[in-house]
Amino acid sequence: MKKTTMYFLCFAGIAIIGYLLFYAYPVFRTIYLSFTDKRVANPEVNWVGFDNFINIFKYEKLFPKAISNSFIYAFFSAAISLSLGLITALLLNSKIKGVGTFRVILFLPFVIPAFASTEIFKGLFDPNSGIINLMLHEIGIQGPGWFKSEETALLTMIIMSVWGFGSRMLIFLAALQNVPQELIEAAEIDGASRWRRFVSITLPMISPMLFLNVVLATIDGLKSFASGYMVGGVEGAPNYSTLLIPVLIYRIAFNTQYGGRRIGYASAMAWIFFAIIMAVTILQFVLKRFYVYDENE
Amino acid sequence: MKFMKKSFWAIMLVVAMLISGCAGGTSGKNSVDNDSEGGDSSKEGAKEVTLRVIAHAEMQDQLEPFFKSFTAEHPNITVEGLYGVDQLDQIETNSPPDLLFTGNVQLEGLKYLFEDLNPYIDDYFDSADEAEAFRKDFLGDTLKMMKKDGKQMLLPIDINVSLLYYNKTLFKEAGLEFPTDDWTYDDFISAGQKLTVEKDGVYTQWGCSTTSGWWGEYLIYVRQAGGDFYLEDGETPAVDTEAFKEGIQFYKDKTVAGKYGFSPNPDDTAVGHGNLGGFVSQKTAMEFGGHIGNWPSYNALEDLDWDVAELPTPVGNPDAKGAELAAEGYGIYTGSENKEEAFELLMYFFSEKGQTMLGNSGNLVPTQSYKEAVLATPKEERNAPQNMEAVFNQIEKAVALPVNTNFEASACAPVCNELTRYLNGVITLDQFSKNAKSAIEDLVATMN
Numbered sequence: 001m002k003k004t005t006m007y008f009l010c011f012a013g014i015a016i017i018g019y020l021l022f023y024a025y026p027v028f029r030t031i032y033l034s035f036t037d038k039r040v041a042n043p044e045v046n047w048v049g050f051d052n053f054i055n056i057f058k059y060e061k062l063f064p065k066a067i068s069n070s071f072i073y074a075f076f077s078a079a080i081s082l083s084l085g086l087i088t089a090l091l092l093n094s095k096i097k098g099v100g101t102f103r104v105i106l107f108l109p110f111v112i113p114a115f116a117s118t119e120i121f122k123g124l125f126d127p128n129s130g131i132i133n134l135m136l137h138e139i140g141i142q143g144p145g146w147f148k149s150e151e152t153a154l155l156t157m158i159i160m161s162v163w164g165f166g167s168r169m170l171i172f173l174a175a176l177q178n179v180p181q182e183l184i185e186a187a188e189i190d191g192a193s194r195w196r197r198f199v200s201i202t203l204p205m206i207s208p209m210l211f212l213n214v215v216l217a218t219i220d221g222l223k224s225f226a227s228g229y230m231v232g233g234v235e236g237a238p239n240y241s242t243l244l245i246p247v248l249i250y251r252i253a254f255n256t257q258y259g260g261r262r263i264g265y266a267s268a269m270a271w272i273f274f275a276i277i278m279a280v281t282i283l284q285f286v287l288k289r290f291y292v293y294d295e296n297e
Numbered sequence: 298m299k300f301m302k303k304s305f306w307a308i309m310l311v312v313a314m315l316i317s318g319c320a321g322g323t324s325g326k327n328s329v330d331n332d333s334e335g336g337d338s339s340k341e342g343a344k345e346v347t348l349r350v351i352a353h354a355e356m357q358d359q360l361e362p363f364f365k366s367f368t369a370e371h372p373n374i375t376v377e378g379l380y381g382v383d384q385l386d387q388i389e390t391n392s393p394p395d396l397l398f399t400g401n402v403q404l405e406g407l408k409y410l411f412e413d414l415n416p417y418i419d420d421y422f423d424s425a426d427e428a429e430a431f432r433k434d435f436l437g438d439t440l441k442m443m444k445k446d447g448k449q450m451l452l453p454i455d456i457n458v459s460l461l462y463y464n465k466t467l468f469k470e471a472g473l474e475f476p477t478d479d480w481t482y483d484d485f486i487s488a489g490q491k492l493t494v495e496k497d498g499v500y501t502q503w504g505c506s507t508t509s510g511w512w513g514e515y516l517i518y519v520r521q522a523g524g525d526f527y528l529e530d531g532e533t534p535a536v537d538t539e540a541f542k543e544g545i546q547f548y549k550d551k552t553v554a555g556k557y558g559f560s561p562n563p564d565d566t567a568v569g570h571g572n573l574g575g576f577v578s579q580k581t582a583m584e585f586g587g588h589i590g591n592w593p594s595y596n597a598l599e600d601l602d603w604d605v606a607e608l609p610t611p612v613g614n615p616d617a618k619g620a621e622l623a624a625e626g627y628g629i630y631t632g633s634e635n636k637e638e639a640f641e642l643l644m645y646f647f648s649e650k651g652q653t654m655l656g657n658s659g660n661l662v663p664t665q666s667y668k669e670a671v672l673a674t675p676k677e678e679r680n681a682p683q684n685m686e687a688v689f690n691q692i693e694k695a696v697a698l699p700v701n702t703n704f705e706a707s708a709c710a711p712v713c714n715e716l717t718r719y720l721n722g723v724i725t726l727d728q729f730s731k732n733a734k735s736a737i738e739d740l741v742a743t744m745n
Contacts (some may be wrong), residue, residue, distance in 0.1 A: 041385035042409060059742040128571030137568045145566030150723070235510075235710050238564055239718055259706045259744040260406045261385060 034268035040261035052268035065240050066248040074221025077161035082217055085168030093176040110166035114226035121160040147231045153241040157227050168213050175209035204293035211292045215284050222277055245273050343373040346638045349394040354381030359658040367645050374638050393630050395639040400625040401442040406702045411628040413448035417640040439624050439663035442697050451626035454646055455660035458695050459517055459620035462584040465602040478607040478687050485609040489559030492582035499569030504559030505583040506575050507552055512708040514586040519544030521611055521619035526699050526708055534737045537730040549720055562720050593659035596681055605682040607691050622695035703741050711736035
């Protein structure tokens with residue numbers, strides 16, 4: 001064995017074994033399971049071909065509902081958190097006193113687990129006892145049902161998700177600090193307005209990071225679990241308005257109450273969901289050329 | 298180079314050992330050491346066994362001394378309680394428990410996990426009469442409910458029966474007589490309305506709670522109205538029958554959105570219309586149906602003075618049956634390597650010591666012997682609930698839940714989701730029936 005190969009195996013061996021055991025094997029196993037009627041702890045496993053996939057499209061009325069919810073949630077939470085992330089990054093990129101403190105404060109929510117922050121928000125948005133509706137009640141306005149109303153539950157979840165925009169802000173901040181100052185100064189000397197400088201120089205220069213943020217925010221939103229689970233439970237209450245796809249998959253695979261933990265069926269759904277995320281990501285790569293500045297072109 | 302090679306394989310070996318060590322987990326715990334000489338003084342040469350037993354987390358304090366007591370009498374058997382652990386995960390990961398725990402509602406879907414206990418019961422007793430006496434000691438249909446395909450899958454150690462729960466303090470404050478076992482819906486409605494406190498549209502006390510999210514309350518009204526969850530074939534959902542609708546109508550009438558208005562709407566979004574924390578909050582005077590599993594938490598609240606009565610019945614139909622009877626119990630896992638010992642422990646639950654321990658843990662042991670022991674204590678000396686006569690009478694009048702693999706999945710989300718929409722005024726009663734039926738049928742189609 002070559003010395004370099006030996007070094008490679010020594011240093012990467014454990015990681016490779018871990019990857020194969022805990023990532024690759026489960027992934028390939030779910031492919032197999034998706035073609036079976038496997039239920040947890042049931043020794044009888046039958047090959048059912050494409051039945052699980054067909055049943056999902058034919059009978060699973062919650063699937064399109066959950067897909068639609070996940071897309072609405074991902075789109076709006078990504079749009080809002082990206083906008084806020086960019087605005088705050090632009091503000092924090094300026095030379096003002098105590099900027100480090102502001103950065104920490106704005107990033108802090110990101111490190112608070114979603115389960116904890118959602119629970120706090122649930123208290124604030126409780127239609128009966130939450131401080132928001134109580135304040136509205138005091139001034140004679142009947143507050144909305146927030147997460148308990150079919151019409152506003154998903155919107156409430158989107159509002160709650162904005163809380164974690166700190167990570168987007170950090171990526172934008174890093175990108176902004178790499179924008180060549182000489183370009184900005186040259187434009188300033190030429191009399192370009194602040195807006196013109198932003199649109200013609202800053203935005204193109206940070207567009208690769210904007211693209212990265214868009215892709216990450218979309219995937220994060222689509223596979224979001226904690227907020228949906230905490231707000232609507234496995235039921236996606238009220239009336240499935242908060243049911244996200246990961247929650248639906250979880251409920252089928254791990255909740256005994258919904259038909260005996262159907263791992264095979266849930267695996268099929270997970271693979272369909274994977275295909276959808278893949279398609280969205282490919283689409284984003286196709287659209288990349290319309291808004292991402294490439295120095296080499 | 299040689300050193301490198303040796304180091305590489307040494308590292309790989311350590312990694313492999315670590316992985317196999319992790320993966321092995323607890324799989325070896327069921328192993329039987331036939332060569333062991335330690336332990337059993339009563340049975341020479343008896344094999345050393347560790348039994349793994351699934352149990353609710355909250356029972357740990359009661360079960361540990363119970364298991365120790367069992368081990369003292371059976372020195373070759375040690376018992377490991379798996380508290381709050383998912384038994385299906387344990388089986389799936391090759392570390393199965395010997396004694397599994399489940400309820401009659403879930404049994405149909407899990408019956409492949411359980412050993413038939415009948416041969417063990419017959420072997421355990423010296424004569425057929427004794428075995429028969431043991432079987433007859435179980436109250437009502439509780440033993441029969443744990444049977445599947447003629448096999449005795451479980452022995453019940455706890456049951457739930459629907460009851461009318463009431464807060465004695467709130468009744469006294471309102472100057473009302475406590476509910477009696479012969480109450481009708483009229484008595485229930487009248488008391489509920491008198492006990493509901495509302496000012497300027499803000500409710501500060503409810504006459505009764507509203508149970509949503511499962512069948513605990515609505516199915517009682519449906520059954521008392523003469524309906525059931527399934528038609529006689531046990532397969533076709535009966536949610537669109539007139540009796541079902543009649544029961545659901547009463548469920549709505551009872552809430553603030555209905556004509557009697559003495560219980561909260563499950564998801565009312567107006568300020569001052571919330572459920573105020575339910576029966577435990579002490580701002581709710583009654584609970585219709587309830588669950589015996591809540592008794593320990595009710596008794597943990599020092600200032601909650603409560604008791605129970607038999608369920609009120611529709612006017613003119615005092616014999617209407619509707620109370621749910623559900624049971625939970627232990628069975629032996631088919632893959633257990635220690636079935637004889639597991640059965641020995643299972644029977645220990647039905648000894649006097651076992652039944653006392655179960656009772657102290659908040660279980661209602663469904664045996665004649667336990668019933669006699671409970672009723673032998675004068676009413677005023679009992680912990681809440683004192684009206685245990687009502688509990689045992691209600692068991693006799695209760696109806697077992699439907700035997701259908703899909704019942705639990707069907708009776709919760711699909712029905713309750715539409716029920717909430719109906720109570721919120723989003724859909725009509727007919728739409729509720731239609732939507733719920735369609736949701737159940739779609740759900741069942743994906744499960745088969």
